[in-house]
Each structure stands twice: as structure tokens, then as C-alpha cells.
Amino acid sequence: MSYIIGIDVGTSSLKGILVTKQGNVVATRQQEYGLETPQPGFSEQHPAVWTDALVSVLKQLLTDVPEAAQKTEGISFSGQMHSLVLLNDEGEILRNAILWNDVRTTPQCEEITRTLGDELIDITKNKALEGFTLPKLLWVKDNEPDIWQDVARFLLPKDYVGFFLTGNQQMEYSDAAGTLLLNTGEKEWSQKILQAFDIPEKICPPLVESSDCIGYIKTGLATDIGFDTPVAVYSGGADNACAALAAGITSSGLALASIGTSGVFLSYEDDPKGSYGGHLHYFNHADKDRYYSMGVTLAAGHSLSWFKQTFASTKSYDELLGNISSVPIGSDNLLFTPYIAGERTPYTDSHIRGSFVGISVGHTLDHFARAVIEGITFSLKDSQELMKQYAGKTFDAIVSVGGGAKNQDWLQIQADVFNTKIVTLASEQGPALGAAMIAAVGANWFDSMTDCSREFVAYDKEYLPDDNHVSAYDTCYRHYRKVYPATKNIFN
Known part of the structure; x- marks a missing residue:
């Protein structure tokens, strides 16, 4: 029996499921965590709450199904969209993540709309709303210049979890589309938007497909969790995209x-x-x-x-x-x-x-x-x-x-x-199953998401x-x- 693992990095909890090639969910674990609200309208989390929950959930899944320690072929993620994680050159966290439901960025949204007008929708297909990532980047740039000068990379929650497991930084397209920085049709970071707000392109992570392999769980971490064989890690998808796959x-x-x-x-x-x-x-x-x-x-x-x-x-x-x-x-x-x-x-x-x-x-x-x-x-x-x-x-x-x-x-x-x-x-x-489907396609269990859907849904x-x-x-x-x-x- 072979397995894959789907992880949903949610706003209030992290859920993990262990799934067979037939789409049977044989184990489910979940761990809750809280929000920080330092001011009215602010909503933050330290990324360590996600990684601590991830390690705990993975250990519990392997306890529930011991043979999965040797027979897990891959893992992938669904994640809350838009939430901003900032890292320095050493990959260290510079501040709490600013979450999707944080509403401090109204002035930045107005600035984006005033600067780009209809071009924003032409490029990104979306309006500037407080939940998106670009307004959060501009808020840090405007209000925390000491932190901004140290920013080497921004990630989203599930991408940070992938970085934690593999040491590699990247972002896939379904989550990148929620940043207001992606040209959704061309599938590339928009030079027009980056230049309009003086954002260095180097802080944008490399773009990959959802089912691309981004590495393997680091050896020492895999041993600590309880895996006996290498486990491939696949990039994953935004929570709504994964929910769509799961349906x-x-x-x-x-x-x-x-x-x-x-x-x-x-x-x-x-x-x-x-x-x-x-x-x-x-x-x-x-x-x-x-x-x-x-x-x-x-x-x-x-x-x-x-x-x-x-x-x-x-x-x-x-x-x-x-x-x-x-x-x-x-x-x-x-x-x-x-x-x-x-x-x-x-x-x-x-x-x-x-x-x-x-x-x-x-x-x-x-x-x-x-x-x-x-x-x-x-x-x-x-x-x-x-x-x-x-x-x-x-x-x-x-x-x-x-x-x-x-x-x-x-x-x-x-x-x-x-x-x-x-x-x-x-x-x-929910989205955890969509994440599992991404891992299943990435591991070549199926040729396409449609084929996987016929088996899993x-x-x-x-x-x-x-x-x-x-x-x-x-x-x-x-x-x-x-x-x-x-x-x-x-x-x-």
C-alpha cells in the first residue's frame, strides 16, 4: 500500500489526511492555533505556529498508520491565500505574517487603484482589496522601513511550509494569482506593477506549477517526524483552488x-x-x-x-x-x-x-x-x-x-x-483532499487532475x-x- 499526504494550512488550524491510490482517506489529524490582533483590524500569525502544527500532525498520522513511515510517496499543501510572510537573506522570518483577513491596508488599496486604474484588472483580473498581498507589501514598505530594507523574499503560508520542509523557496500560480502581482494570463510577475510601486523583482519567488516537485523533506527533519524513506514534496495550491479540486x-x-x-x-x-x-x-x-x-x-x-x-x-x-x-x-x-x-x-x-x-x-x-x-x-x-x-x-x-x-x-x-x-x-x-490530489498527480499516480478526480471524488x-x-x-x-x-x- 502506498500513500500520499494532503495538508491544509488554514487560518485557525492545520489539517492533514493520509490517502491511498484509490482515494481512500485512512487517517485524519488536525491541530488548532490562534490569531494575534495587536490593533483593531490587524490579524497576524507567526509562521512557526504552522510548522509546529505540521510536525505534530505528521507525527500523529504516522502513529495512526505506522506503515506510512516507509510507504509515503509524496506530500502537498493547500493554504490560506494572500497572507504575507517576509524573509531575510538567511530565510529568517522578519515579522509576523499579515493574514488575508487583516484590513489595515485601505490606503494602500486606494493608492494601487489610483496608480494603475483599469490596468490592474487587465493584468491581474482582480480589484485591489485589503485581503490581497500587494497592499500588505506596500503597508510594510510605508510603515516599517527597517523591516522593508531587510526583505529578501516574500512567500505565502503554504509556500513557507514547503520551504520549511525542503529548504527551497517558490510559489505556484494559483496562490501567486492572489497577490495582485501576477500577470495571470502570461503566468509571470508583472513588471508593470512591480515598477509602479518600486518593488524589487528579486523578492518575488520563482514560479512553479502546483504539481511540480519542489524537493524532498530534509533528512534530519524527516527522521524527527518518523519517515523512514525519502518523501517528495509538491508545491500545492491556494485553498479555494484545492477546494475546487476536492469537489x-x-x-x-x-x-x-x-x-x-x-x-x-x-x-x-x-x-x-x-x-x-x-x-x-x-x-x-x-x-x-x-x-x-x-x-x-x-x-x-x-x-x-x-x-x-x-x-x-x-x-x-x-x-x-x-x-x-x-x-x-x-x-x-x-x-x-x-x-x-x-x-x-x-x-x-x-x-x-x-x-x-x-x-x-x-x-x-x-x-x-x-x-x-x-x-x-x-x-x-x-x-x-x-x-x-x-x-x-x-x-x-x-x-x-x-x-x-x-x-x-x-x-x-x-x-x-x-x-x-x-x-x-x-x-x-475539503482543501486537504485537493492538496492530496496535487501530490497524487505529482507522483504520477494519475496523468491529470481530471483523471485523479474520477478516482478521488x-x-x-x-x-x-x-x-x-x-x-x-x-x-x-x-x-x-x-x-x-x-x-x-x-x-x-
Whole structure:
């Protein structure tokens, strides 16, 4: 039996899975870690928390399956996007990593937009947002000149973990696309952007493909972890690209609806010149020479957890949602907009806040619970509508993962709101499985990600749209779309 390992370097934890050639996950381990928030709006981590967690998780996996010490052929990574790691000439960490959810860089985003205008979208396919890496680089340059003068290289989290294991520094395209420094179509660092902001090209790491071998786990470290034979390390992919692989999004016709703390609606793309004018994210895929488009709801599952904690803290989620099927479509004219932390798609508005609209004396907790579920789903439909508007996209099926895939009523609501068949995964392992797929292709277990997907990804239940429900939800969605323009000036 041979194995590969997939690692997901997340924001709050690191997850590792041990996988066979048949795609069977035989062991799973996870270790949590915290964030540092030295000031409001700041979000940081020291990269040592990732590497400490990695060593611990790998040791636990080898304890769970002892023969993996001799029969692990490769390891690869998924990682949180955008988060900035700065190294000096000796490869030493210069400061805490500035994370994707850090919002200190609004002035730098304004500077980028003012300097480059539409060229930014032409080159990178994306707007300048606080989460991206370039604004973080400029913030350090503007505010920490002593650190900036010592910067020899910047990396992203999973690339730093790869450097820790192998001693080699590089970045693959799906993560590089989230830096705002990559020419996504040409697959090279943009000289135009680097020169515009006086950033030395030498601090940008060499670019590689996701399934390229970047080296082997260093001998002493491998021995300490417990490996008895050399283990190849493959570059990996951005977390959303890996989540797409894990859901089988390797060809047209499928989309992904992921509802975690935030929400993602994601579609496969194959046009290097494609773009949605910045209305959606457009990134290189972990599948070589392919791309994906993506819209983001900032507070998807977060809206539901906030609602539960605030109004039904003693109930479980099953209890909270247990009666929503008895509530009519549209929650008896009660609408919820999930903008409790601002919104990304389609408005890019950090000032907007959520609303319940249409509250009446007849509404119960069940009405409010269903309204929250419907509002989250409407917000994701905004991204689906942009894909239809700008690219004429329709889908044969949408793969639902995360919290939205854990409740049958919510799955049916998704089918009706999206007017598309919804499918769930037989085993949901998330981005760690995508990382394992990258290692499997890198190790030549499969010729392509599509071939690997056929073996590793299995679907379970299907939910078909009900024509009567679709019609009713079309009306509800039109009303939902009126709430943002009616309330934005209040919050701004």
C-alpha cells in the first residue's frame, strides 16, 4: 500500500489526511492555533505556529498508520491565500505574517487603484482589496522601513511550509494569482506593477506549477517526524483552488457553493484572457493552465452562527433549523441580507450592514431562521448571476459543501434558488483532499487532475429544483436585490 499526504494550512488550524491510490482517506489529524490582533483590524500569525502544527500532525498520522513511515510517496499543501510572510537573506522570518483577513491596508488599496486604474484588472483580473498581498507589501514598505530594507523574499503560508520542509523557496500560480502581482494570463510577475510601486523583482519567488516537485523533506527533519524513506514534496495550491479540486471542479458545467464562515460560489474557467471586469475574482487554477472565477459572501455561515448565538444560544443547529420546512418560501415576506461584516460580491462595500426587512407580529423564530438561510443563499446567487451576465454561464450541477450541505432543507432551498441540481460529496475532506490530489498527480499516480478526480471524488445525494419553488424564489430574489440600494446610504 502506498500513500500520499494532503495538508491544509488554514487560518485557525492545520489539517492533514493520509490517502491511498484509490482515494481512500485512512487517517485524519488536525491541530488548532490562534490569531494575534495587536490593533483593531490587524490579524497576524507567526509562521512557526504552522510548522509546529505540521510536525505534530505528521507525527500523529504516522502513529495512526505506522506503515506510512516507509510507504509515503509524496506530500502537498493547500493554504490560506494572500497572507504575507517576509524573509531575510538567511530565510529568517522578519515579522509576523499579515493574514488575508487583516484590513489595515485601505490606503494602500486606494493608492494601487489610483496608480494603475483599469490596468490592474487587465493584468491581474482582480480589484485591489485589503485581503490581497500587494497592499500588505506596500503597508510594510510605508510603515516599517527597517523591516522593508531587510526583505529578501516574500512567500505565502503554504509556500513557507514547503520551504520549511525542503529548504527551497517558490510559489505556484494559483496562490501567486492572489497577490495582485501576477500577470495571470502570461503566468509571470508583472513588471508593470512591480515598477509602479518600486518593488524589487528579486523578492518575488520563482514560479512553479502546483504539481511540480519542489524537493524532498530534509533528512534530519524527516527522521524527527518518523519517515523512514525519502518523501517528495509538491508545491500545492491556494485553498479555494484545492477546494475546487476536492469537489471535482476540473471541467465546465460544474460549480461549487461552499458555505463556511464566509461563502464562495466558484466556477471552472479555461480562458487565460477571461475576466469579469473585477466584479468576480479570476484566478489561476491548481489544474495546469486552467482558471476559476469566484464570488465571495463575507458572512455566510457567520450570519447563521451569529443569529444562533444571539437569539437561540441554547439550541443546536439541528434544533434551530428543524422547523424551517414548515415556513413558506420567502419566510412570509421576511428578508435577511447577510452583510453583518460588510460584503464582497457583488458590492465590495465594507460599510454596508445586514438587515431584516419586513418584520411583522406573525413572525416566529422559525421564520427568522429560514430568512437567514434564504438570505445567505441569495447572496451566493448574486455571484451565479454575474457569471450568467458576463459569461453566459449555466451549470449542469452545483456541488454544495460546508454548512449548507449539512441540512436537507437548506440543500433543497439551494436547488430552488439556484434553479440547478445540487449534489453533495460522499466524503467531504475539503482543501486537504485537493492538496492530496496535487501530490497524487505529482507522483504520477494519475496523468491529470481530471483523471485523479474520477478516482478521488465521489458524489452522494442529489436535490432537484422544484419549478413552483423556483418561480416563487425568483420573486423573492428580486425583492432581496432591492434592499442593498435602499439601505447603503444609511450605513455610508
